[in-house]
């Protein structure tokens with residue numbers, strides 16, 4: 001398949017896709033493309049690195065409440081009523097919303113994973129589905145769950161997702177990490193989201209959340225195979241620990257702002273220390289939409305705002321974070337989207353997810369407004 005006359009970094013190009021990959025990128029010339037991208041720019045697919053896809057079912061539930069009340073009084077009671085069918089329906093809706101906004105991969109954390117996997121495959125998006133565990137993580141002893149987590153396809157892979165240090169015991173955290181090590185999977189966890197989480201950890205464990213993971217041995221065990229959402233309230237020592245282990249920290253600016261959790265995500269400090277930084281929407285119950293272009297703009301503006309420095313996180317860096325440094329180049333997966341932006345600046349500061357014209361995953365059209 002060919003995409004003709006698309007703008008790539010301002011240059012008109014023709015892109016040939018073959019076997020799910022980008023086969024060739026050439027200056028635009030006479031051709032009869034399968035898709036005429038005239039007037040549209042092409043970008044690597046966005047990667048939503050922290051999500052709870054089925055929570056589109058709870059959009060607007062418990063708006064404007066603090067995190068602990070929002071979870072205890074609204075979200076967790078509603079989740080107890082969920083069925084496989086509802087989780088499948090919610091995931092499918094979320095996948096379609098994400099594809100329509102240029103997202104080609106999402107990193108999730110939830111439960112009823114087989115129902116989620118069915119929806120992911122049906123939609124054509126790619127995902128890594130994290131098994132959410134709480135308490136002592138007893139479900140990790142279940143051979144059927146271990147067998148599921150060991151599977152993968154072109155579109156679906158798995159991780160283990162202990163919810164947080166305030167909902168999972170030390171034993172549960174250690175078992176999760178050991179299962180990740182044994183199965184060769186990443187760990188996906190919420191970390192340092194609120195000041196209350198840090199204060200409670202200090203009171204209960206005598207140390208800060210990242211120091212707890214260090215003490216249990218998880219940082220040395222998994223290193224860069226940890227993906228941590230939020231990471232808003234970090235000491236200098238925690239930033240150093242995260243950086244030394246090459247951990248990925250996911251900024252979810254809209255969710256953090258709406259829940260009043262904080263806004264000083266230490267993006268530059270984490271990068272300087274050696275950590276990786278990614279971008280997430282979080283679930284649609286806390287961010288209300290799954291628009292990663294919106295999150296990209298909010299994230300960049302917040303850095304400029306709280307630091308009082310408009311030069312930090314320029315548009316190109318914001319896009320690199322949102323795509324995890326993927327590029328449009330031969331040999332790369334044909335996961336990309338087209339949008340009516342004339343430049344990267346246009347995309348980051350002036351484009352909404354609903355403007356995305358076309359999304360391809362593995363060379364297959366999975367969303368089109370053309």
Ligand SMILES: [Zn+2]
Nearest residue numbers: 190229282283
């Ligand atoms: Zn979350």
